Amino acid sequence: MVLLIKNGVILSPDHEGQKDVLTAGGNIEAIDENIKLSGIECETIDAKDCYVVPGLIDSHVHICGGGGEGGYKTRTPEITLTDITMAGVTTVVGVLGTDGTTRTMSNLLAKTYALNEEGVTAYAYTGSYQIPVRTVTGSITDDLILIEKIIGTGEIAVSDHRSSVPTVEELSRIASEARIGGMLSGKAGIINLHLGDDRRPLDILYRLLENSSIPITQFLPTHMNRNKWIFKDAVEFGLKGGYIDLTTSTVPKFIEDGEVSSSKAIRILLEEGVHLNQITVSSDGQGSLPVFDEAGKLKELKVGKSSSILECIRELHFDEKLEIEKAIRIATSNPAEILRLRSKGRLKAGYDADIVILKKESLEVDTVICKGRIMVRSGRAIVKGTFE
Missing domain, CATH: 3.20.20.140 (Metal-dependent hydrolases)
Structure with missing residues (x-):
């Protein structure tokens, strides 16, 4: 999928002002002012009044559950x-x-x-x-x-x-x-x-x-x-x-x-x-x-x-x-x-298209893109886990 994010303020995490972000094939292809495409099928996302930031990295997660200090019933569930x-x-x-x-x-x-x-x-x-x-x-x-x-x-x-x-x-x-x-x-x-x-x-x-x-x-x-x-x-x-x-x-x-x-x-x-x-x-x-x-x-x-x-x-x-x-x-x-995750943590051409759009006034999540795929749109999950 080709995505074009327009009108957002880029935090790469450096403050780069209002620019557009173009992604394709799961990667960031370009970050520039007023990117225009012709002859290419593309989905456009309007990030007006929003910050466009790298996807967050959570470096310590008990993804398959944890706990158990109070016995078997206190084992926490897997993450979704x-x-x-x-x-x-x-x-x-x-x-x-x-x-x-x-x-x-x-x-x-x-x-x-x-x-x-x-x-x-x-x-x-x-x-x-x-x-x-x-x-x-x-x-x-x-x-x-x-x-x-x-x-x-x-x-x-x-x-x-x-x-x-x-x-x-x-x-x-x-x-x-x-x-x-x-x-x-x-x-x-x-x-x-x-x-x-x-x-x-x-x-x-x-x-x-x-x-x-x-x-x-x-x-x-x-x-x-x-x-x-x-x-x-x-x-x-x-x-x-x-x-x-x-x-x-x-x-x-x-x-x-x-x-x-x-x-x-x-x-x-x-x-x-x-x-x-x-x-x-x-x-x-x-x-x-x-x-x-x-x-x-x-x-x-x-x-x-x-x-x-x-x-x-x-x-x-x-x-x-x-x-x-x-x-x-x-x-x-x-x-x-x-952690030496070389393609993560920045909005930069060649990096993975892991992008989060946050509302400026509240810093609430509007859109989440993982490797170029939209996972959350307008604050709602549009892609769910296998058993969700």
């Missing part, structure tokens, strides 16, 4: 296609989590392939909270080299009562295997670390970095806004050059207990001198949001949503007064560059 597209998300990275037994790497990969067949772009990390890391081939390095859709390892849990309490040596070995696999496959080989509620959660990572030549940018710690002491460490980590991933899904109880909202966290990080390019957000979509009592017993369980990313962007722009083009970066060009 419209959970993704209606959120303005066009690319997801699937993860396992606490449960690496009933949620397996085969399960995760099958869901990754299914989402790609349904029309979005999906990748996966190999492993779960636990170590030894449960992989597909028996090796993190081999998974990265031999399986196209695997781009790193994670989420490996540290500083959490649900983790395997890895040693520095164990985590170093995991990082080395991921780095080598990334180098040999041309992928990022990122190690996605789950941070729990223990004090000084990054100590193990600092000890690793002091005693190895693995760069700080090989790691992407997530949930770095989950409480005040982790967020304090996040500022320090960012000033040292590390990447910071903030979780957008939350519940009021978390905020009451000291979680720093993702939008407020970004404002503080920027004020403290952390570079915007080091910051990403992810939803923890379909992951469980468990609330435990002082004895560690589960009290309440909610489910993360990919839609929380766009909510964060709205709060950043409207409440925290961050320029819209900067707010967009945290879920477009930043994760694309950190």
Whole structure:
């Protein structure tokens, strides 16, 4: 399908003013002023009073479900296609989590392939909270080299009562295997670390970095806004050059207990001198949001949503007064560059035609295009998942 988007303000994510976007064959062909076509069958989309932005990247999603901390009935459901597209998300990275037994790497990969067949772009990390890391081939390095859709390892849990309490040596070995696999496959080989509620959660990572030549940018710690002491460490980590991933899904109880909202966290990080390019957000979509009592017993369980990313962007722009083009970066060009997703995260000729049209006044989703295919139009899903 050939699409021509006219009259919209382009955030590529750079603010480029009002221009047209031409897509064909799933790619962006041109971005220019007043593009005109003749002799070509083309569908035109009017983006007047809208921003035209890259499709959002949700880099931490429990696509085949998660949870289970309260028993079998608390296992969260798989994500659906419209959970993704209606959120303005066009690319997801699937993860396992606490449960690496009933949620397996085969399960995760099958869901990754299914989402790609349904029309979005999906990748996966190999492993779960636990170590030894449960992989597909028996090796993190081999998974990265031999399986196209695997781009790193994670989420490996540290500083959490649900983790395997890895040693520095164990985590170093995991990082080395991921780095080598990334180098040999041309992928990022990122190690996605789950941070729990223990004090000084990054100590193990600092000890690793002091005693190895693995760069700080090989790691992407997530949930770095989950409480005040982790967020304090996040500022320090960012000033040292590390990447910071903030979780957008939350519940009021978390905020009451000291979680720093993702939008407020970004404002503080920027004020403290952390570079915007080091910051990403992810939803923890379909992951469980468990609330435990002082004895560690589960009290309440909610489910993360990919839609929380766009909510964060709205709060950043409207409440925290961050320029819209900067707010967009945290879920477009930043994760694309950190995860080395070369055709994602920007509106640029030759890149994938992953495009979202947002209403200027509200930043609500109007249209979502995945690889040149219209998935959401006028705020309604026109393409649904196989069983929706």
